[in-house]
Amino acid sequence: MAASDISAGIGADLDYIRGAGLFRKRRVIKSPQGAVVTVDNQRLVNFCSNDYLGFANDDRLIRALQQAAETYGVGSGASQLVCGRSSMHAELETELARITGRDRAVVFSSGYLANLSLARTLCPGRTDLIVADRLSHASMIDAARLSPAVFKRYRHADPVSLEQQLNKWGQKRKLVLTDSVFSMDGDVAPLPDIVKVCRQARACLVVDDAHGFGVLGKSGRGALEYFDLGQEDVPLLMATFGKALGVFGAFIAGQTQLIELLIQRARTYIYTTALPPALAATALMSLRLLDDEPWRREHLQTLIKRFQEGAVQLGLPILPSSTPIQPLMVGSASAAVKLSDKLFHQGFFISAIRPPSVPNNTARLRITLSAAHTEEQIDHLLDALLETVAVK
Ligand SMILES: Cc1ncc(COP(=O)(O)O)c(C=O)c1O
Incomplete structure (x- = not known):
């Protein structure tokens, strides 16, 4: 097939995406959604789903x-x-x-x-x-x-x-x-x-x-x-x-x-x-x-409060949020990916959110909480973040 002008530019575009730390890997989930998921054959606590009430596998x-x-x-x-x-x-x-x-x-x-x-x-x-x-x-x-x-x-x-x-x-x-x-x-x-x-x-x-x-x-x-x-x-x-x-x-x-x-x-x-x-x-x-089942919303609110209070106490760079979306600010796209990878190896699934999903230099881990989580899982996450994140 003859090369088109579009295909000629694709290599450069992909190189740019990789070089800027913006390349997106698609992780394969081998389990249902839930507080714990199997990703690439590894069991991880899932902190990046929008399944806020834990209904996706009900x-x-x-x-x-x-x-x-x-x-x-x-x-x-x-x-x-x-x-x-x-x-x-x-x-x-x-x-x-x-x-x-x-x-x-x-x-x-x-x-x-x-x-x-x-x-x-x-x-x-x-x-x-x-x-x-x-x-x-x-x-x-x-x-x-x-x-x-x-x-x-x-x-x-x-x-x-x-x-x-x-x-x-x-x-x-x-x-x-x-x-x-x-x-x-x-x-x-x-x-x-x-x-x-x-x-x-x-x-x-x-x-x-x-x-x-x-x-x-x-x-x-x-x-x-x-x-x-x-x-x-x-x-x-x-x-x-x-x-x-x-x-x-x-x-x-x-x-x-x-x-x-x-x-x-x-x-x-x-x-x-x-x-x-x-x-x-x-x-x-x-x-x-x-x-x-109002208990789901009530439990979720308890977890949000526990995470916010814990993160503030530890000096973690989180945004003040009263919802299940708890962003942890990193800055550069490549630093956010590195942090996400480190947490992956410690058993936590939290994907890095980078431009253009967020403005330049505001890459972050978008931590999301669900009624399916336990208080213990929140505490483990806080411990892992304290170990891996540069605290203010
Ligand atoms: C604020 C907002 N609006 C709209 C959408 C799109 O919804 P859907 O995933 O059903 O296409 C999303 C989800 O990605 C969202 O976060």
């Missing part, structure tokens, strides 16, 4: 998946608008609308696709404005880039900076995008203040609650329950099933008309195969367990 979810597969089969066959929508999708959407206190919900095949749908559907013109938190998840940033609207970013978690951006541009329709819990820093957006700014500017607010849903709020309904914010405050709520719920897929919930427009126009809803019905059934079961 017996009841496995049975729900098996039973639904017996009834509905494996594949969904087509997009939801063709023939891929089963009664499981319909039931899940009704339940999601009910528990989030929203008019309607629509299920997407993944959170990335759900976020991608938003900007172009709601702000399709050059006269529109999209404003996102500087540290918003990549899927929101990519969404904004897919729209011809003017796209601006505001200073991280700063309602004043948001207000300035919203007032600076004369655009008519305005969409504001923010995560509730920031995926790499673990901090929580000041949502009540952001809501106020959006209301004043007549902007539509979308909250991505991927890391809050299931974890925050008295009954685990996420950041909006935590802050007591309703649909009038946050017209669109997005969350995933792949993190605290332990499954796969995502949804957007909100006002009837907004959801209907997404169904009619969102390209990442229309032009992709529907989530398999058995996964919709499994997500439904997970939502029920959220209600039945």
